[in-house]
Amino acid sequence: MxxxxxxxxxxxxxxxxxxxxxxxxxxxxxxxxxxxxxxxxxxxxxxxxxxxxxxxxxxxxxxxxxxxxxxxxxxxxxxxxxxNTPADNPPSQVNNSQRLAETKTTPAVSTQPQNTEKTVTPIIVQSTPKPAVATIENQQPIQSTYDVNCKVVGVSDGDTFTCLTNDKQQLKIRMNQVDAPEKNQDFGQASKKALSAMIFGKVVGLKTNGTDKYGRTIAEAFYDGKNINKAMVAGGYAWAYREYMTDNEYASLETTARSNTTGLWSQPNPTYPSDFRRMGKGQTTAPTQTQEIATTIAPTVSDSGASCGSKRYCKQMVTCAEARHYLNDCGVSRLDRDGDGVPCESICN
Known part of the structure; x- marks a missing residue:
């Protein structure tokens, strides 16, 4: 056993x-x-x-x-x-200790009214509502007096760009009432560069006017209070888009740019972009609208002409009298490059 x-x-x-x-x-x-x-x-x-x-x-x-x-x-x-192994504090205990410490250090706020010798009337400060502002990163806020505020992230040509709103919505913008030369047209690249210099990487305000058949938002763009659409026309980087123009100032700005041979008007016989697009599609063989606009805005000048036409170069002048008229009456200073008062010296000897 x-x-x-x-x-x-x-x-x-x-x-x-x-x-x-x-x-x-x-x-x-x-x-x-x-x-x-x-x-x-x-x-x-x-x-x-x-x-x-x-x-x-x-x-x-x-x-x-x-x-x-x-x-x-x-x-x-x-x-x-x-x-001899240290004991770990359970997370719940640590959290409870922290809550207890926070409770002890937070002064209690009484919700009951207290009787005092003097009654103090609380002062209620009402803030005046401020207009919403754009908060896109790396830009100064701009007053939201526009339909949309967005940051320009791409420029397609002289009248089309892409921008992002605060909620990262991408918008394709077709600038209203202006028509810039196409990228493969004379002065097209210069027009694109000019628009990029004005707005690329910046927050712009948009006054919208619906969408076009391609789904692009039609709008006038503003930066630092300046109308970018009108600035493009005034700088000679775009035409007034007559088919959709509702503000006659665009035509006036174009006329001034023509007279000063600014931008695309420094080139002989620029073609209206609508004509250029139609000719590219084979719909027409002649810039008919370009001719109509020239007839309307700047009638052809006769030799003794009393009005200013669209001529800007000595090679377009027929007589010395015509050249002097364009220099003295129309202000085409490029005809007198040496500044001696005699235009187009090849015909005014």
Missing amino acids: NGMQNKILYFLGSAFAWVWGIFFVLGGLISIAKYPIASLIIALGGLVMLPPIYQRISKKLNGKVKNYVVAFAGFLIAMIGMA
């Missing part, structure tokens, strides 16, 4: 040693990066508890220390390591 009991006790002791020994060894190895010293002590205690280890230790000591004593010593070593 005693032999059976000894076997049972031996089996239970070995099982206990194996389970706890492995537990301590694995636990120590897992946490060694976080708590190196304590984890090594735990793992060492777990190793001592393993039956092959404590039996070997007892044998080395010539049996003076029993196996279970060595195993128990390993258990104690592991427990010492456990006791």
